[in-house]
């Protein structure tokens with residue numbers, strides 16, 4: 001299975017990924033966990049991160065330019081991903097193509113039915129033929145809580161300086177709204193919405209048995 005975790009910056013995606021991996025490993029499953037952008041492995045990912053910290057001229061000001069960089073990272077990883085999916089019980093990804101859809105639409109003030117979301121789908125899933133997730137998890141927590149966590153993470157760890165997306169509270173809120181609409185429409189494949197208090201062990205078991213059961217969204 002290919003399972004992805006989506007959500008705004010600071011939502012707790014990395015923490016949820018660790019919990020799910022531990023639960024699946026404890027139950028005897030073989031799990032491989034990775035994340036996008038693949039910093040340090042993909043030149044496209046590194047350039048995008050640097051652009052979000054103010055480098056590379058006007059690159060970050062282009063929504064389609066940034067989305068193309070993130071998409072090319074996945075294009076370059078697609079063959080390895082397919083191999084891993086065939087070899088392992090579960091491949092878990094912290095962010096995937098839906099991040100590109102949600103952030104790009106939010107930057108352009110478009111909806112989940114807008115042009116850039118359609119463009120991301122055509123580019124990544126059709127032209128680049130990246131693997132389609134079996135289920136996409138949306139970690140739905142209040143944007144203010146996520147923003148406070150991203151801020152305190154920055155204070156504790158100098159290498160986690162907030163980038164231009166993380167510093168833009170309105171962008172994070174619009175991104176959360178697009179994510180909710182993508183999940184409601186089961187964009188590309190089934191979604192499942194979970195809140196911050198989700199029981200990770202229970203979720204891990206449910207995902208393996210009934211991957212696309214919807215869970216209540218917390219407002």
Ligand SMILES: Nc1ncnc2c1ncn2[C@@H]1O[C@H](COP(=O)(O)OP(=O)(O)O)[C@@H](O)[C@H]1O
Pocket residue numbers: 007008009010011012013014015016149150153196197
């Ligand atoms: N359920 C939770 N309750 C409280 N704090 C959390 C929770 N999940 C994550 N955190 C904390 O919030 C911060 C951001 O979490 P992280 O998993 O790195 O988010 P993301 O990967 O979505 O940016 C971290 O400092 C983490 O320890």
Ligand SMILES: Cc1cn([C@H]2C[C@H](O)[C@@H](COP(=O)(O)OP(=O)(O)O)O2)c(=O)[nH]c1=O
Pocket residue numbers: 009036037049067070071095096097099100101103104165166
């Ligand atoms: C993977 C991905 C991330 N993003 C955005 C979301 C984040 O705000 C930003 C950086 O990704 P993120 O995973 O949050 O990196 P970091 O660990 O540095 O916080 O890029 C996209 O716009 N498209 C994508 O395809």
